[in-house]
Amino acid sequence: xSVISASAHAHVEHHELGxxxxxxxxxxxxxxxxxxxxxxxxxxxLGGALALVIRWQLAWPExxxxxxxxxxxxxxxxxxxxTYNMAFTMHATIMIFFVVMPILAGGFGNFLIPLMIGxxxxxFPVLNMLSFWAAFVAGILMLAxxxxxxxxxxxxxxxxxxxxSVVEYTGVNWGQNLWLISLFxxxxxxxxxxxxxxxxxxxxxxxxxxxxxxxxxxxxxxxxAILLLLALPVLTSAAAMMxxxxxxxxxxxxxxxxxxxxxxxxxxxxxxxxxxxILILPAMGIASEILPVFARKPIFGYxxxxxxxxxxAFLSWVVYGHHMFVSGxxxxxxxxxxxxxxxxxxxxxxxxxxxxxxxxxGRIRLTVPMLNALAFVSMFVIGGLSGxxxxxxPVDIYIQDTYYIVxxxxxxxxxxxxxxxxxxIYYWFPKMFGRMTNRALGHLHFWPTFVxxxxxxxxxxxxxxxxxxxxxxxxxxxxxxxxxxxxxxxITIGAIGLGLAQLPFVINFFWxxxxxxxxxxxxxxxxxxxxxxxxxxPHLNWGGALPTVYRGPYEYSVPEWAExxxxxxxxxxRAGARRH
Amino acid sequence: MLDWWLPENVSTYGKDxxxxxxxxxxxxxxxxxxxxxxxxxxxWIYRDRPGxxxxxxxxxxxLEIAWTVVPALILVLLTALSVPAWSRIxxxxxxxxxxxxxxxxxxxxxxxxxxxxxxxxxxDDKTLLDEMHxxxxxxxxxxxxxxxxxxxxxxxxxxxxxxxxxxxxxxQWFEATKPGKYELPCAELCGFGHSGMKGWVYVxxxxxxxKWAAETLTAATPPAxxxxxxxxxxxxxxxR
Numbered sequence: 001x002s003v004i005s006a007s008a009h010a011h012v013e014h015h016e017l018g019x020x021x022x023x024x025x026x027x028x029x030x031x032x033x034x035x036x037x038x039x040x041x042x043x044x045x046l047g048g049a050l051a052l053v054i055r056w057q058l059a060w061p062e063x064x065x066x067x068x069x070x071x072x073x074x075x076x077x078x079x080x081x082x083t084y085n086m087a088f089t090m091h092a093t094i095m096i097f098f099v100v101m102p103i104l105a106g107g108f109g110n111f112l113i114p115l116m117i118g119x120x121x122x123x124f125p126v127l128n129m130l131s132f133w134a135a136f137v138a139g140i141l142m143l144a145x146x147x148x149x150x151x152x153x154x155x156x157x158x159x160x161x162x163x164x165s166v167v168e169y170t171g172v173n174w175g176q177n178l179w180l181i182s183l184f185x186x187x188x189x190x191x192x193x194x195x196x197x198x199x200x201x202x203x204x205x206x207x208x209x210x211x212x213x214x215x216x217x218x219x220x221x222x223x224x225a226i227l228l229l230l231a232l233p234v235l236t237s238a239a240a241m242m243x244x245x246x247x248x249x250x251x252x253x254x255x256x257x258x259x260x261x262x263x264x265x266x267x268x269x270x271x272x273x274x275x276x277x278i279l280i281l282p283a284m285g286i287a288s289e290i291l292p293v294f295a296r297k298p299i300f301g302y303x304x305x306x307x308x309x310x311x312x313a314f315l316s317w318v319v320y321g322h323h324m325f326v327s328g329x330x331x332x333x334x335x336x337x338x339x340x341x342x343x344x345x346x347x348x349x350x351x352x353x354x355x356x357x358x359x360x361x362g363r364i365r366l367t368v369p370m371l372n373a374l375a376f377v378s379m380f381v382i383g384g385l386s387g388x389x390x391x392x393x394p395v396d397i398y399i400q401d402t403y404y405i406v407x408x409x410x411x412x413x414x415x416x417x418x419x420x421x422x423x424x425i426y427y428w429f430p431k432m433f434g435r436m437t438n439r440a441l442g443h444l445h446f447w448p449t450f451v452x453x454x455x456x457x458x459x460x461x462x463x464x465x466x467x468x469x470x471x472x473x474x475x476x477x478x479x480x481x482x483x484x485x486x487x488x489x490x491i492t493i494g495a496i497g498l499g500l501a502q503l504p505f506v507i508n509f510f511w512x513x514x515x516x517x518x519x520x521x522x523x524x525x526x527x528x529x530x531x532x533x534x535x536x537x538p539h540l541n542w543g544g545a546l547p548t549v550y551r552g553p554y555e556y557s558v559p560e561w562a563e564x565x566x567x568x569x570x571x572x573x574r575a576g577a578r579r580h
Numbered sequence: 581m582l583d584w585w586l587p588e589n590v591s592t593y594g595k596d597x598x599x600x601x602x603x604x605x606x607x608x609x610x611x612x613x614x615x616x617x618x619x620x621x622x623x624w625i626y627r628d629r630p631g632x633x634x635x636x637x638x639x640x641x642x643l644e645i646a647w648t649v650v651p652a653l654i655l656v657l658l659t660a661l662s663v664p665a666w667s668r669i670x671x672x673x674x675x676x677x678x679x680x681x682x683x684x685x686x687x688x689x690x691x692x693x694x695x696x697x698x699x700x701x702x703x704d705d706k707t708l709l710d711e712m713h714x715x716x717x718x719x720x721x722x723x724x725x726x727x728x729x730x731x732x733x734x735x736x737x738x739x740x741x742x743x744x745x746x747x748x749x750x751x752q753w754f755e756a757t758k759p760g761k762y763e764l765p766c767a768e769l770c771g772f773g774h775s776g777m778k779g780w781v782y783v784x785x786x787x788x789x790x791k792w793a794a795e796t797l798t799a800a801t802p803p804a805x806x807x808x809x810x811x812x813x814x815x816x817x818x819x820r
Contacts, residue, residue, distance in 0.1 A: 160768070162728070162746060163730065170772070261730060296633075338662055356622065361637070381611075386608070397670075397739060397740070462585060472774065480737075559636055
């Protein structure tokens with residue numbers, strides 16, 4: 001501790017930083033967190049626009065997409081098959097790598113970890129800054145791919161070899177190369193960030209903040225960081241290997257040179273399945289944080305919640321093969337992956353029931369963050385249950401590569417991670433920016449988003465059960481899909497509604513940023529440490545001494561205590577003899 | 581009850597898949613209803629009202645054990661039921677004398693019959709483009725190969741799907757139970773022509789198949805590029 005306070009002291013010495021050091025090349029974890037949040041929100045606009053382009057083509061194939069005529073002049077706004085492939089490839093790439101990861105792991109990871117464990121900053125502030133700027137460079141490289149001849153990557157976000165590893169098969173040259181280079185740089189960013197998170201959580205907790213007094217969102221970010229540290233380098237290496245195949249003539253993945261196309265899939269999914277949990281674990285943590293606050297109850301089964309996240313993290317390494325049941329991998333191996341995949345459903349079930357248990361007997365207030373957190377829980381239930389179909393190998397033979405999979409991933413990543421992100425933004429906005437968001441606009445954002453989300457993604461299950469393949473350009477080319485086409489139209493109308501439903505969010509965000517009412521120290525009457533710092537917290541977070549922690553993070557409605565929340569920092573003597 | 585959404589099944593093992601699908605559907609459907617009803621009920625019953633204080637509890641070990649063990653048992657059961665079907669479909673190859681080679685390329689299925697001598701790689705092999713003819717109630721082995729990228733052999737009504745990987749020969753089987761004409765799309769993204777890469781599987785009665793085979797497979801091989809085409813192929817060409 002003495003080392004930290006000494007360095008904190010050294011920081012205080014030259015407190016006045018210029019504009020560049022405060023807003024651009026900042027080493028303050030809160031500013032870096034905000035930078036990641038803005039990066040993610042900006043990229044979400046592009047990712048969402050691509051989604052609407054895809055949906056237009058699927059509902060009304062080969063008709064001009066409104067507004068796209070300005071960009072696709074030669075075709076008058078009609079999507080060609082290669083452009084369509086590029087659109088869905090980049091939609092997924094951007095949403096996964098440049099929206100959900102920056103917002104949840106990058107933004108809230110940075111903002112919350114020091115504030116909630118009682119540290120003045122991250123363990124390695126400069127590394128933290130480099131992590132953001134590496135991610136920013138990765139984003140620029142990824143965007144540059146749209147402007148090179150041949151177009152951007154068009155082999156799916158999974159970029160299976162040899163389609164993605166041989167230029168002739170797609171006709172995409174530097175687009176795919178930039179895609180690989182960008183992910184390589186992003187991998188380096190993630191490594192710098194995750195080392196930082198892990199070190200900070202292990203070494204820099206405030207006095208009294210034992211591991212099992214940490215808020216569950218910190219547990220989730222800590223576990224996410226471990227997954228990032230161990231999973232992303234596998235993708236980073238695989239991206240380098242594929243780039244070598246493409247530009248240096250190696251043949252890691254090319255059968256004619258002695259390579260193995262399935263090697264890419266093994267490497268990709270060895271990263272890719274932990275990645276799914278990297279996307280969802282922070283949202284689980286966020287829900288575990290928000291439900292107790294607005295149910296005014298301790299989280300139900302704190303230890304089970306923490307251990308189930310640890311179990312999910314361990315199991316996530318041994319389930320990746322369920323993406324490859326029909327890939328040509330030895331079917332005996334498929335059987336082993338069925339067993340592990342069924343097992344990983346158990347900790348998810350535990351978490352769901354514990355969230356319900358948290359609501360049971362509570363005093364529930366349906367605030368905007370709470371509504372989004374509840375949407376996370378209910379949508380994650382659907383995404384989790386639909387996963388059981390895929391875990392059963394025989395059923396997966398039929399639904400693999402259909403819209404059932406698309407429905408599933410969107411219930412997990414949009415219904416789960418994005419609702420989690422919205423919940424977090426509404427909940428921590430007062431702390432992050434020192435102002436309250438508008439409640440009416442929040443409702444106007446939440447309810448249409450929830451309805452249109454389900455209108456968009458639920459019918460995709462039905463399409464998938466009908467056999468509708470994913471990644472096809474024109475469903476009307478298939479006789480067996482023609483009777484299902486009206487679902488595609490319905491889904492697209494839902495998607496347009498979902499896009500429009502984000503306008504109140506944008507208005508609310510920017511209006512509140514500049515003109516929202518000033519936020520008090522602790523607007524939600526919550527117990528965790530970040531609410532003891534000013535809103536927004538200054539450089540180094542707490543002016544005087546660091547807070548001392550006396551109890552777990554969810555002491556709501558303690559019988560002996562007059563108020564219905566007992567902050568972590570209230571000394572034990574004042575709170576009576578009760579110990580937890 | 582679910583017939584309206586799963587396409588008609590016309591293969592022997594398809595009914596095993598459909599049965600498992602329906603079992604999981606009812607289990608997950610019931611779970612979803614229970615969880616959703618509980619969630620909405622709690623939101624209503626425990627809504628914020630003046631003068632009420634939330635129940636102070638950190639959990640319940642018996643409850644938590646129950647909701648760990650019950651899902652675990654259900655999932656063990658589903659695993660146990662999935663394994664035999666998987667083993668039958670993917671891990672065993674029933675004996676058959678009917679073998680067809682399928683070579684995928686961007687963006688066609690090339691279907692090769694061994695010809696009268698019953699062997700592949702000989703002069704009397706016969707290759708058709710995007711159409712496969714098989715007799716009903718007969719185990720058919722397809723040997724899947726690719727010339728370029730990964731494709732996926734998918735016949736929805738057979739509940740059959742297998743990726744076709746360059747550099748490998750993957751043997752699969754099916755046994756169709758009803759004569760008819762079934763679409764054969766490619767289910768793995770394979771390039772700009774992925775959408776529309778499809779063929780047809782014709783399932784004939786034994787008599788019809790014998791007639792077709794006599795006309796097409798045993799007849800003297802016509803010069804390459806001049807293979808007889810039948811109606812659906814032309815229809816499809818016109819549509820593209």
